[in-house]
Amino acid sequence: MPQLDPDILWLKPGQVAHRAGVAVSALHYYESLGLIRSRRTAGNRREYRRDTLRIIAFIRTAQRLGLSLDRIKGAIDQLPEEGLPTKRDWARISRQWYDELTARIEELTALRDRFSNCIGCGCLSLVSCPYSNPEDILGRDGSGARRFP
Numbered sequence: 001m002p003q004l005d006p007d008i009l010w011l012k013p014g015q016v017a018h019r020a021g022v023a024v025s026a027l028h029y030y031e032s033l034g035l036i037r038s039r040r041t042a043g044n045r046r047e048y049r050r051d052t053l054r055i056i057a058f059i060r061t062a063q064r065l066g067l068s069l070d071r072i073k074g075a076i077d078q079l080p081e082e083g084l085p086t087k088r089d090w091a092r093i094s095r096q097w098y099d100e101l102t103a104r105i106e107e108l109t110a111l112r113d114r115f116s117n118c119i120g121c122g123c124l125s126l127v128s129c130p131y132s133n134p135e136d137i138l139g140r141d142g143s144g145a146r147r148f149p
Contacts, residue, residue: 009049010039010047010049011047011048011049011050011052012045012047012048013027013028013038013046013047013048016048016052019053020056020057020060021060022056022060027048027056030056030059031046033073034076034077035059035073035076036052036056037049037052051085054084055076055079058072058075058076058090059072059076062075065097065101067097075093075097078092078093
């Protein structure tokens with residue numbers, strides 16, 4: 001199999017942003033958080049490895065699932081620093097989040113199924129609502145948002 005030119009593996013920020021469907025500023029933000037890495041050219045311009053596209057796709061998908069950037073970074077930190085992540089690497093991360101995502105799906109399904117009753121009841125009670133907070137179970141942990149981390 002012929003060797004690829006090493007420069008082919010590197011993309012400019014605009015190319016990565018366009019292909020990943022994000023703004024260049026998002027690349028810089030992700031990089032500042034340690035989610036992705038770049039190298040600097042002789043002219044001090046950033047370049048990203050082509051496999052950064054896969055990492056960005058992973059970041060965006062995990063965000064859509066409601067996972068925080070801290071949690072996403074924890075997962076990315078488990079990937080090999082050199083070389084490409086394998087299917088086994090991605091499967092390991094998926095297993096770590098399986099129970100949490102299953103619980104979230106069940107919670108959202110229950111909310112969806114009860115939503116019309118909740119809107120129709122008119123109680124407007126965050127303390128005693130039988131659907132969203134039965135017996136004020138959320139109040140046991142103090143005030144403030146409790147549903148989603």
